[in-house]
Amino acid sequence: MTKAPVRIKTLTIDGREVGAREDQTILDVARENHIFIPTLCDLPGLTAVGACRLCLVEVRGVNRLLPACVTAVAEGMEVSVSSERIDRYRRSILELLFAERNHVCSVCVTNGHCDLQSLALKLGMTHVHFPYQYPRLPVDASHERFVVDHNRCILCTRCVRVCDEIEGAHTWDVMSRGVDCRVITDLAEPWGKSESCTGCGKCVQVCPTGALSEKGKSVAEMSKRRQFLPYLTLMREARR
């Protein structure tokens, strides 16, 4: 059996002509061409879910903004990844994330190593214009080696995906809706009681913020190690 030939599409991103395979997303192509699109929930090696909406881009002829991580390329597409409107929306999304839970950078274990923090700096978020919600959220430190602090969680679901797709344990999942939404271990049991968790720690390393951390880390000490992810995905694909 012969494989169907991969079709090549041509499109423009910010006026630049680029070529792409038809199975690629706008984000893939932008990255290949070193065009920056901010992301939080996306992590190469994990399935894209379009949860954080930071990668919203403008496509000529489409009224609404489209998430670049889950939008497939099309022939003749004209994409703008940056504009006054997009930048404003992105900053608002970040502000909403900061306002929703208790992100106190100065006393956070990932201060200085946080994707949310560095993106806020990079996108010029100087203030939060929404009222802080200050929800009363728990910290679960029942696991012997790891801690989950819901105050810092942005519900990107990287932990859920890495646990399911790479480790294959599916310990993590998501519970409830709206402001009550939370990541959970097993059936919302304490992490330390989880029977499915293998203790591999991949979730901790892919977490973009201080929501998941290694126990005993002091403020600003939790830098994440993500080098394993491309190797693991490469090896899995090679074996298939």
Added chain:
Amino acid sequence: MPRQTIVIDPVTRIEGHSKISIHLDEEGNVEEAYFHVTQFRGFEKFCEGRPFSEMPSLMARICGICPVSHLIASAKACDAILAVRIPPNAVRLRRILNLAQILQSHALSFFYLSSPDLLLGMDSDPAKRNIFGVMESHPGVARDGIRLRQFGQQIIERLAGKRIHPSWVVPGGVNEPLGAAHRDRILEELPEAVGIAQRTLDWFKVEMEKFREEIRSFANFPTMFMGLAGADGALDHYDGKLRFVNAAGQIVADGIEPADYAAHIAEMAHPWTYLKTSFYKPLGYPEGIYRVGPLARLNICDTVDTPLAAQEWAEFRELDRGPALSSFYFHYARLIELLYALEKMGQLLNAPDVLDTHVRARASANNSEGVGVSEAPRGTLIHHYKVDRDGLITWANLIIATGHNNAAMNRGVLQVARHFIHGNKLNEGLLNRVEAVIRAFDPCLSCSTHADGRLALEVELLSHDGEVLDRCLTP
């Protein structure tokens, strides 16, 4: 003449937000005086539920002036929760950091906050009675003060990575060893700082003659003193046992393990202030009032183990032939401690193992409770935490130097007000003395309250039914 109240709000050139009210009787004599700390922070409450490993940095946010002191006391409480003995070089590096903090804070208190009163006079023009006024009239002194504080801050930066709120001190030790380049740089600059401390002491000892009246009336009364006494009763700011000494210099209680502080120290709340008052439990309140800080430390210790400071200390102990009782001597004691801190840092930095890279012990929460006590610039600092099985904080109690001194500050305000204020005529210079007595204690109200807003002096003279009789405001 009706009963009146004089309100000084806010008190200036101190760290934090407070006001003073002075109540006059029908004859215009001072009847009662209160030192009010007007804001509330809530650190003991909102840390509940947080992992204890975050506590040093979280608690350091109590204060931007003495964050290092909170880091040290908090990390010691966490060491107790880990139930580890931290590596000897971690102790040494923490000691150096703590002394650098004492150096920079004492320089701030003496030169920036109090030297305007001492150099320009208690009655001088309030618009000029500040560090800028000192720069104009005594540029050498101002330069010395700025240099000393800078030197202290630079040591903190060289050790801990940044000057304010470093996260270097962690449960179990510190998270980076000291590099040779930083050590050499500090040692290189040390002699200059020692020179400054010595000439400031020489000058101040002569200058003190001019302040006989202030020495007599600035919170000059018998109280006990408390502080940490190190090995052999030596002056120590990092470790040791708690000691209480009475006004005659006799030891009332000694060798108190920091973890047993609660058997000896009790706290009470007053309706007029957010700052709790500590007292010596066996004697109760008000008999059990005591003072902490530089004056107390020099009054309770048996020896000082650095040569230059030891000489100065011996001279200091001759002042009152026993404990020095006037709070005006806080300034003097602060200068002696400046010299001690510099000499001691030199000793520690010259230790052969100071570059040892084993600086952290690792463990999980093995104890459900921990107490950490250290000497902050302003006095004994106590952090006490309880954690659950997972290491999350369930309860915290902090006793901060200014709380220990609260009762003495109140009594000091009353004493100086009685001495200097008579009748309903307000005199700015006299009111400044009321503030200056507070300044002598160098209270850090940021540690128990939130310091914000513009610091300006507002004084109101009120009749007993609240009518404003006189009012003055500094520009």
